[in-house]
Amino acid sequence: MALHPFLTQIRQLIAEDELPAALQQLHALLENTPKLDEVIQQSGRLADVRKQMRLGMVSFEQMTVTKNQIRMGLLELVSEIEKEGVKPGWKEEVEKAILSINNSKNAVAGSTLQAGGNINIGDTFIQYGDIKIPRHLGSLVSKPALLLGREDDLGNIHQQLQSGQHFLLLVNGMGGMGKTTLAAEYYCRFLPQYTHLAWVFAETGITEALLTLNNKLKLDFPPAMPNSERVMLLMDALRELEGPALLVIDNANDLEELRKHDNILRACPNFRLLLTSRITEFEQASTYPIAPLEKEKAALEVFKMHYTAFENQEVPLFYEVYDAVQGNTLVLEVLAKNLQQHNTKLKKRYQLAELKRDLEKGLSHLSQSKEVAVAYQAKGTGLRHEKPAVILLAMYDLSELNRAESQLLSNFAVLPAEYLPYAILESLLPNLSDLDQLLIALAQKGWLDKNVEEDAFRVNPVVQEVVRVKNEDLLVDCRPLIRSLIEKLDYEGTIGHLLNVSYAEAATYAKLGESVVNAPLIPDYDIANLCERLGSYHRALGNLQRALTFFEQYNTLCEELYATFPQNVNFKNGLATSYSRLGQTHSALGNLQQALTFFEQYNCTQTIRKMWNSKTPWLFRINSLETPTAT
Incomplete structure (x- = not known):
């Protein structure tokens, strides 16, 4: 009986936060056995805590604690089954369940990859001759705990990646709009449709990010070999892997770096390339713009989930806050969590109206501020605990700009955060002779936003605050x-x-x-x-x-x-x-x-x-x- 591989697959689902799928398979596995009661109880707990969070009865952090408890309970149950083996009284039922589940996953819907042979969907490793290569080649990716208003985006991204556009950038010039969260959801949701998946973070450059894959690819480079040669050997190894595979490069914000690596990345036709970036235009690849969450629907719902003491009469105030931060998802999350730290349904110490007035002075000037937990730029697999100003000011690095770009951005930092016509900017900034080129460059890099007619530009409040504080x-x-x-x-x-x-x-x-x-x-x-x-x-x-x-x-x-x-x-x-x-x-x-x-x-x-x-x-x-x- 193939019990061990089946339990390994369930562990993988639990690790990827696919708890409903893991519970469903455990339910089928343990049908008509005494162990089924535990699965039913854990299913009930999961459904109950999700409902309570939707109704605002528990916070996102409280739901995460409960989910972690469920996850640990399921892992202990799987370990117990593996350790004790199958009891004689219910051996036949378990064998039938495994056979039924295995037959039901002969092929993955919408995928050219067929189960069987050397590759099985859900396997942790794939055998290549005498070498076993992991399915997951890069950093650990956790399924986002909360994702609202992005279902259409997920479907559109998958359609574009499967329709021949194998190189796709998820873009929005404003940091904190949810590009990484959306990419992580795509990675986890469509995991079964890819043979191998790799997630790398381009913080220090694309070459360095790709070279983090060498250990799992079983590559051994000579000590004196330069990185430029190492990355070519690594790409050769990636080309030999079974496809379709997925490579996600997070935070690919350096335009020159992207241009330099364009040909290298395209040399792997077996890989779908998904990059998150503040670069709004890249001539060599298709882009998928990530718009702000809808103010009246998803954005308001997310704010309520993070700030459970929110009251219905505060909706107009929320709309004003939303407009003031241009719908930035991370900023709204941080502000809501900061309010949550100060207020309860019994007593409010820091009103939303006070926060709105504070925002007029700048994002880093909240009169009441406490540490909040966010996943944005967190090191490792945990959450980042910082005060709002620290989180928001870390979203942009002025060292990415040259002197002329920094000078132009300084002027936007003291002007209104609204679209300013080029003619007005030209009349006020005669000292910047290449103003048109500087504006286009900053817009392409994601520091400015340009309107549809491309004759007006605006800055977002986060960039304004970063420049005001750091320059x-x-x-x-x-x-x-x-x-x-x-x-x-x-x-x-x-x-x-x-x-x-x-x-x-x-x-x-x-x-x-x-x-x-x-x-x-x-x-x-x-x-x-x-x-x-x-x-x-x-x-x-x-x-x-x-x-x-x-x-x-x-x-x-x-x-x-x-x-x-x-x-x-x-x-x-x-x-x-x-x-x-x-x-x-x-x-x-x-x-x-x-x-x-x-x-x-x-x-x-x-x-x-x-x-x-x-x-x-x-x-x-x-x-x-x-x-x-x-x-």
Whole structure:
């Protein structure tokens, strides 16, 4: 009786998290035996915990714990059967069950691979002469515990890989959209249709990733052999394997690396190649774009599963959060899990409304933050436990960019995260002579997103936050943009008539300018001047409250700069002007007492400025903190 191979196959199903399939085969195997009760109990537990998670009664983490308990119980049951053998009382029933199951899997639906001969579906190894090669050649792949809204994607990906498009990229320029999760689900779900499967991670390069397969392929390279020669021998070995086989390369984000390895990868016609990448265009391969989960359906459901204290009246707030992060799957998961750590159905310590307000300051500025567990970029087979900011800031590496690309991206980091027309960008960034090529390159690499007409580009909030936090030259990179906005919004004298643009054009530049002055840039005289331009623009339109807001920002920056550099004449002049603008605006609003206060401060700063210009000994003594003598 072929009991041992059959139990090995069940173990494989358990390892791949195919618990329903493993339970089904155990049920058939142990029909009419005393052991069947254990299988029925474990089936009930699995069905119950899945239902509870759908209803929001247990968290994803709690469901995972229960599934792990079921998995351990089944493995112990399989070991017990293997150790004790088949009891005489039910030997005949087990033999019938194995025969029935084996006959039912003669061939895999939709596959050219037939069971029998040297290859059996479910075998751990495949015999090649005297050598046994494992079916699984690469890293351990776990079936995703949660996957919603991707059924159509799975079917489309499989259809494309089976229809002659053997080289397919799963793409979305935004990290954290679920490309790796979808690839892992495909790997596990369609495992029976491939003779061999390999999963490699291209963190340090495609050559290095492929060479991780050499041990399981039983290859022994000379110590002095360079990697370029080793990878060619490895590809020769892959070509000798029975097909169809599957190779998944995760995180293939380096465009030049991909171009360099294109011919090498295509030299294995027996392999279907599935790559996850932020590269949005690659001329040598078909691409399958991974869209965000639907806001009203799958995305909301996933958020509820990770945040069980979610209430129905919070749905509109969730939609705002979804839009703010452009539907990024990982960001939504991290935010939901962070809320879960702070709230219960009995008491909420950190409301979704508070989180929404925090997002306006940036993804790494949550007012309440605790460690959450995610699979993204986790080392080994466990989960990664970090605070949200740490996880999100690790999604992009600025070292991938050249200086010009980094400089351009810095400007997007302080502009609104929405599509910006090329014509507007060109008018604001005259210092970037190859702007069109830089935009296209960043879009192709996945750092920017371009619209269908390919004449407008936008950045996603995660990239913005990474650049704002990690780029020490952010203000330097943005200074040409700030000065361009100041020039666009320049005006004539006291009447505020715009000199360089129409009022219709100024509306666009004012919106961009507001985004810049609200970005987390260090206090700077150019930013102060931009605040003054924005205030004057709104004053000319009659929006006095808006004008007051920017004049107050102007005044705050000038005070900070003057306090730090009291000898800088420009800062003194700027401070005096800020008091004048505040006085004029309060006067127009009817706040006469406040207007008088600011006019008095204006007169005071003007007097100090005149004394400074006269260079009297009295002023020098004040500047050196000496006590002036009476005059």
